[in-house]
Amino acid sequence: MDNATPLDTNPALLDEALHNLIEQMTHSEAFARFRSAEQNLMNDEQALSLLNRLAEAQQKVKTQQQSGKPAEEDVRRLQQLQVEVAENPLIQEYEYSREAYIALVRQVNQHISQEIGLDFASLTRRW
Template structure:
C-alpha cells in the first residue's frame, strides 16, 4: 500500500468516525441545546454579562464587582436553558474523552494530546 493509499484509508475512516459522532444522540442533544441557547435572548445576555464581569474582575479586582459576579453565577445556575446546554456539553465532552481513550490505547500514546512545538 502506498503512502497516498494509506492517507486515503485513514481519511475515509476519519470521516466515518466524524459521521458517527455527528449522528450520535449525544452530539444531536448538544446541537439542540446550543440552538436553544442561541434562541434564548435572556440566557445569552446573562452569559455575555457574566463574561464581561469576569474580564473586568481580571483587570481590576473589586469586592463589589466580585459580589455582582457571584450573583450572576447564581442566575446562571438557575437558568434552565444554560443548565441544559452545560449538561449536553458535559456529555459530549465525556463521549469525546472516551473515544480518545479508545484511539489512544492501541497506538500507545495519548491521541488528543498537543505535541508541544510551536514556532520559536
C-alpha cells in the same frame, strides 16, 4: 525494511475510516443533544445577555483584583449573576450536553490512544 501499512499505500482507506468515525460521532445522542442545546441557547436573547453580563462582571472583578481589592458591590453583582446562570435551564442544558459530548470525544481519544500505545490527542500539541 518496508513498514508500509494499507493506509500508507491506500489513503482512501484512511478517508473512509475517518468518515465512519465522524459519522458515528455526529449521529450520537450526545452530539445531537449538544447541538440542540447550543441552538436553543443561541436563540435566547435573555440567556445570551445573562452570559454577556456575567463575562463583563467577571472581567471587572478580575481587573479590580489585579489592581487591589474589588468593590464589594461588584463582587455581590458577580455572585448574583453566577446564581442566575446556575439557575437558567437553557444555559445548564448547554453546559451539561457540552460536557457529555466532551466526555465522548475523550473516550474516543482514549480508545485510539490505547490502540496506538500513546496519547493520540497530545500528538497535535506543539512544544
